[in-house]
Amino acid sequence: MSWDEIGPKVQAGKLVPFESYLSQTRAIREAPSLWKDASITNACLADSGTARGALSIKNSEREQAGEIASGVSMVLQLIKPLDSTTPHSHSFWHIYIVIGGG
Numbered sequence: 248m249s250w251d252e253i254g255p256k257v258q259a260g261k262l263v264p265f266e267s268y269l270s271q272t273r274a275i276r277e278a279p280s281l282w283k284d285a286s287i288t289n290a291c292l293a294d295s296g297t298a299r300g301a302l303s304i305k306n307s308e309r310e311q312a313g314e315i316a317s318g319v320s321m322v323l324q325l326i327k328p329l330d331s332t333t334p335h336s337h338s339f340w341h342i343y344i345v346i347g348g349g
Contacts, residue, residue, distance in 0.1 A: 280306040280315065291325035 263271075282304055290302055301324040306315045313320040326332055 277306070277308050277316070280304075280308070287323060288325070291323060 287302075287304075301322050303313045303320065303322050304315060305313055309315070309317075315321050324332065
């Protein structure tokens with residue numbers, strides 16, 4: 248494929264000096280949020296009747312639904328020992344943290 252064929256299909260990029268990039272993308276400092284272990288566990292147990300037993304946590308300061316920080320969301324899921332959950336796929340990564348076992 249020649250550049251003439253590619254040209255109409257892509258937009259022109261822009262080069263920005265690094266210092267300008269930093270000043271334009273510097274995040275506004277936000278107040279931290281805290282979710283206590285007991286409240287998370289109780290909420291997950293109360294919602295365990297759903298297909299996934301999952302809860303989204305949210306920073307009250309964020310306007311975007313489901314965000315804990317700019318561009319970052321988190322879902323908590325409780326899966327009891329020997330139980331399973333509905334298989335699903337929607338993201339290229341997950342972080343698993345085991346907080347207990349049996």
